[in-house]
Amino acid sequence: MRKVYLTLRCEFDPEGVVRPVEFLWEDGRRFPVDRVLDVRRAVSLKTGGRGIRYTVRVLDREVCLYRDGDRWYLEAP
Amino acid sequence: MSSAATSGLPAPAGSGPLRTILHCDLNNFYASVECLYRPELRDRPVAVCGQKEKRHGIVLAKNMPAKRCGIRTGEAVWQARAKCPDLVTVPPDFPRYLEFSRMVREIYAEYTDRIEPYGIDECWLDLSDRADLRRNAPAFADRLRERVREELGVTLSIGVSWNKVFAKLGSDMKKPDATTVIRPEDFRETVWPLPVDELLFVGRSTGARLRNIGVGTIGRLARLQPDFIRGFLGKWGEYLWMFANGFDASPVERAGAEVPVKGVGNSMTTPRDVVGEEDARMVFRILSESVAERLRRHGFRGRTVQVWLRDVRLASFERQRKLPRCTCLSGEILAAALALYRENWDPALPLRSVGVRVTDLVPADTPVQLDLFDVEVGREREERLERTLDSIRSRFGPDAVQRALLLSDRAFHAHPAEEHVIFPGSRCGAS
Numbered sequence: 001m002r003k004v005y006l007t008l009r010c011e012f013d014p015e016g017v018v019r020p021v022e023f024l025w026e027d028g029r030r031f032p033v034d035r036v037l038d039v040r041r042a043v044s045l046k047t048g049g050r051g052i053r054y055t056v057r058v059l060d061r062e063v064c065l066y067r068d069g070d071r072w073y074l075e076a077p
Numbered sequence: 078m079s080s081a082a083t084s085g086l087p088a089p090a091g092s093g094p095l096r097t098i099l100h101c102d103l104n105n106f107y108a109s110v111e112c113l114y115r116p117e118l119r120d121r122p123v124a125v126c127g128q129k130e131k132r133h134g135i136v137l138a139k140n141m142p143a144k145r146c147g148i149r150t151g152e153a154v155w156q157a158r159a160k161c162p163d164l165v166t167v168p169p170d171f172p173r174y175l176e177f178s179r180m181v182r183e184i185y186a187e188y189t190d191r192i193e194p195y196g197i198d199e200c201w202l203d204l205s206d207r208a209d210l211r212r213n214a215p216a217f218a219d220r221l222r223e224r225v226r227e228e229l230g231v232t233l234s235i236g237v238s239w240n241k242v243f244a245k246l247g248s249d250m251k252k253p254d255a256t257t258v259i260r261p262e263d264f265r266e267t268v269w270p271l272p273v274d275e276l277l278f279v280g281r282s283t284g285a286r287l288r289n290i291g292v293g294t295i296g297r298l299a300r301l302q303p304d305f306i307r308g309f310l311g312k313w314g315e316y317l318w319m320f321a322n323g324f325d326a327s328p329v330e331r332a333g334a335e336v337p338v339k340g341v342g343n344s345m346t347t348p349r350d351v352v353g354e355e356d357a358r359m360v361f362r363i364l365s366e367s368v369a370e371r372l373r374r375h376g377f378r379g380r381t382v383q384v385w386l387r388d389v390r391l392a393s394f395e396r397q398r399k400l401p402r403c404t405c406l407s408g409e410i411l412a413a414a415l416a417l418y419r420e421n422w423d424p425a426l427p428l429r430s431v432g433v434r435v436t437d438l439v440p441a442d443t444p445v446q447l448d449l450f451d452v453e454v455g456r457e458r459e460e461r462l463e464r465t466l467d468s469i470r471s472r473f474g475p476d477a478v479q480r481a482l483l484l485s486d487r488a489f490h491a492h493p494a495e496e497h498v499i500f501p502g503s504r505c506g507a508s
Contacts (some may be wrong), residue, residue, distance in 0.1 A: 044229070
């Protein structure tokens, strides 16, 4: 597994809560985030490190996006 | 055994409401954080080691595979490698460890504000005010461990007991990632058979003295006559006796409570051995200037100067002396430190590490008894000069103004006041 850092568009609500909206994959495709299912602090055991884990639905698949400070990444094979 | 009541000691545990105290110890802390960020190292023996070039080349922490190879914290890197040739050594990243320590404490703070840190990786938590949690404290400890493991990727050993000393002992009993409960009804079976050195505050030398008189276990210590142990080890012996019997009533401080500063000190492992008074003067000068600057920065003066010396065989000792007046002047600290060095050390013996510390602190604005012979005028002038140097250094950097003495050997070039972040093993970062 490897860490893929993403260009990500997100939305801040008036309370300051961040919601990822769309991210750009390394091959240039854009993926909209349909729904945020869960947000919690978590470890990314496969690639190492920790951050705030956003479990989101993208094209009917569950994906975990990690926010590490100001950077976002995905665990990819 | 004479009763506690007749010996003037507090009533035994069980006679009042019992507290619920957790001692949480992050397992192999530095090594766990390093392995978290480098998953490829997780199953290999890993040790976090100081920089060899700066002669800090010792093992600061190791992971479980390294522990299984027999590697111990504090041993030299070459010794560790001799035991385990495949050992992976990584440099420490103290800012990251401090960040993890803060995040773990944030989790604790969600449950109680009674959190007392003991170093970077250990804390006591007092749950006595949380009726909901203390009802099943071991189950809470298990949930807390799980939460820290899932959110931060590091593991905890937790001791649960009714006093701080036994809670700490419990967290040492099962590692890693485990909960140990010590109850008033079973501590005689669980705690008393343990070696006496495992009791908090029984150091190497006290442990040896106790073993010399046949006190090898905590239980043997607990069953001694309090009068005897007081006579043998003094007041401190009485405390140890109380701890061994579960009478520790010391409170868990609230999070953020002001810890009174007791002393300001700096130490350094020198880049080469310190031989002779000239070398020693240079090192003491660097340390005294740093200590004096920090005293002034924090608004203190101190009355006692301590020096700490360690030779190349790693044997160390400490000496101290009182000054005629409280000071924050580097010259006076240096003079006292050098006098201690001359009186107690053979300059032909090489030194490896040196420390200077000023204690018996008073606020800098404490009134001063003036001297008939007007010594104070000269001291005030000296202090104005040193404060001016502080402000130049803070604006233009620590090298803006230097002693010519320090130009004679650039190897000793150091700024302990700036580098004062955290020293492993130091129990409260700000000593």
